Amino acid sequence: MKLPLQITVRNISLSTAAEDNIREKAAKLDGFYESIMSCRVVVEAPHKRHHKGVLYNVRIDMTVPGSELVVKREPHEDLYVAIRDAFDAARRQLEEHVRRQREAPKTETAREAPAYARVARLFSAQDHGFLETHDGREVYFHRNSVLNGGFDRLKVGVEVRYTEELGEKGPQASTVALR
Numbered sequence: 001m002k003l004p005l006q007i008t009v010r011n012i013s014l015s016t017a018a019e020d021n022i023r024e025k026a027a028k029l030d031g032f033y034e035s036i037m038s039c040r041v042v043v044e045a046p047h048k049r050h051h052k053g054v055l056y057n058v059r060i061d062m063t064v065p066g067s068e069l070v071v072k073r074e075p076h077e078d079l080y081v082a083i084r085d086a087f088d089a090a091r092r093q094l095e096e097h098v099r100r101q102r103e104a105p106k107t108e109t110a111r112e113a114p115a116y117a118r119v120a121r122l123f124s125a126q127d128h129g130f131l132e133t134h135d136g137r138e139v140y141f142h143r144n145s146v147l148n149g150g151f152d153r154l155k156v157g158v159e160v161r162y163t164e165e166l167g168e169k170g171p172q173a174s175t176v177a178l179r
Contacts, residue, residue, distance in 0.1 A: 010044035
């Protein structure tokens with residue numbers, strides 16, 4: 001976790017063993033998904049019921065890239081069962097979050113794997129040029145996209161490795177490297 005685990009307790013006193021149990025389960029979540037930015041756990045006993053005893057609520061708020069995951073389970077008489085159930089639900093939510101991230105469609109500006117092309121036209125005075133891909137398309141590139149200051153070493157016909165993305169006016173090379 002980027003930020004330390006926060007444990008808040010309301011209307012009860014939390015034993016060291018219970019706090020250690022929470023820290024251990026939070027560490028397992030962090031091991032499962034390393035991008036958790038923060039995790040807050042609230043343990044409370046909101047109502048003192050004389051005929052049933054104390055019921056424990058455990059709420060977990062996790063901040064992950066692009067989302068806030070909140071887990072609140074039904075109250076339980078056993079504090080450790082309430083903690084276990086809440087962390088089990090948190091893991092399921094994390095698994096679902098990871099699945100949604102993997103299945104999310106790639107955006108149009110997502111970069112693809114490097115490909116190869118030849119320099120077709122070069123306009124040194126205007127700091128740009130065009131690559132000709134193996135399938136005959138032309139891809140624009142600018143001096144700033146050529147790695148290691150290699151723009152001045154480019155010549156028409158030189159083969160380069162490039163990464164294409166969709167620019168405002170069509171395909172463009174985001175990076176160009178001499179082979």
